[in-house]
Amino acid sequence: MTLTKSDKILVTCGLPYSNGTAHIGHLRTYIPGDAYVRYLKRFGFDVRFVCGSDTHGAPIELAAEEAGITPQKLVEKYHAHFKNIFEILNIGVDFYGTTEAPYHYKRAQTIIRTLEENGYVEARDVELPYCNTCKTFLADRFLVGTCPYCGALARGDECDQGCQRYLDADQLIDPRCVICGSPAIKRKTRHHFLKLPAFTDFLIKFNEQLKGTPLARNYALGWIRQGLKDWGISRDLKWGIPYPGDEKLVLYVWAENYAGYISFTEEWARQTGADWKDYWIQGGKVVNFIGADIVYHHAVFWPAILKGVNYNTPYAIVASGMVKVEGHGLSKSRGFVIDIEEDFIKQGIDLDSVRYYILSYTGHTKDLDFVWKDFQSKLNNELVGILGNYAYRVLLFIHKNFKKIPEGTLETPVDKQIDEAVNKIHEAFHDFKFKEAVDATMQLAAYGNVLFQQCEPWKTIKLDLKQCQNDLYQCLQLLKAIAILIEPALPSIAERIWQQLGQKGSVHDTNVENCKEALKAGADLPKPEVLFTKIPDEAVDKLATGLNTRIESARSKAN
């Protein structure tokens, strides 16, 4: 079972949690997701891309409390932020929604109600921590106490200031309410549970035939084999989607956020006249891009829910490796973070080169360690030296000497190179190997440099004009193919090459078959501009120093 041109394909990315700004970790799923969508489009597939903000849960309720604003205000702010950042990065979503919208509430509650009707949910009494002063049950994030391992002040879910271990709320010594400081007491209450074990056989079969990165599949299968247990889907929080039929509780975020994949499709369909059922009920191929840290939600909980309401389950789950900064796991509080707005946009970093770095520095399933020096080297050596240089030297040479596209016909060597690259790219993105796809395109540019060098047009222009023109024609046709094939990785740059080639329309509307569509001899060629500028050593040193300062000050603050 592989994708065909008649499939209705829907791509989604893990929803960014709206309690903070966009950082490089988000890009690890959004950029490959977007590139994948663009590859599919260039190769003529029928694909849509939806995504949105995840707006509920304890951390947001708490962050709003601390900031002295309503959760609504908080999530609206970050929702707008993410939407904007993704636009600037050319993440070409068809719809960017939010889980704090009526269309989402409706879809999420309908799913839960249907699960209940189908007998997959059970209410059960449990004992949970309670604050007598605030008259509320305390989710783990609302508890503080002493860490049993290191003695630091810890939260109910994690020893965030001390040893960084994940904790169970029960392990905390002297648990207290985070709002008022009163000691937490145990009190009986009633919660709702999804009967996950009922889905065991289904989930094994589902994961065995699941496409995407093997990482996702193996991980989930291991988890399922260890035995599934009932899974709590309600929480004692004020902020969230009311639990249908038990409105003093809210739906657990992980029981409703990925319903956004459906609700966003519905809302997009409503606005455009499409049919969401094409994706979620009558066939359709859904591809989820996520980080490796949330595989079990997407390969275990979510497909179980979908199965429980008889909706279409994902075709593929594409899990990326994690992002590190200067060798450390991402951590805002410790300063190991690259913020998209502060560190890239405001510093004037070319965003297509960021896309390139994310896609081609390492394989999609491996951890990516962001180091400013490496970023510089990829940009200066590969984008400037290979791609930018090739485009510029060819276009400038022709512009200087002819002003227009010279006479010529595409000959076998170049024709063959293009075919090989197209095949390689096709295979690579079907296997979710984005680095391979991008590298194959860059190899085409490297080949172009060899070609230009060997033809020596600066000599032939004086000795054999006809030969010279035909050689340059080869170079131009190759550049046209490169523009189309690099579009998924570098959409802005591809468009600029397209325009510099004097082509009509937009490269975003091209198909891979246009690669070899003959260029019109005699058409005017505008004066080219360089595509990329190198980052000088001093600039990159400054950026690296800024990062180190951030890390240092975070460290001294912690001590």
Next chain:
RNA sequence: AGCGGGGUGGGGUAGCCAGGAUAUCCCGCGGGGCUCAUAACCCCGAGAUCAAUAGUUCAAAUCUAUUCCCCGCUACCA
């Protein structure tokens, strides 16, 4: 601790599932060339006991076992 992923010249990376002769490619490094191009481009070269140990085999980076190291997850963080 359990489960999953990974370890290949200085950095990154391909090859591993379906074992085969000089282990791929990019960057960096050394030498040469070109002069159209953003000191860019092209060619040649040096550099790796493929994490370790034991085993299977005519043959192991690749298969098996054990060990070490890194990362993620472990159901109330998302």
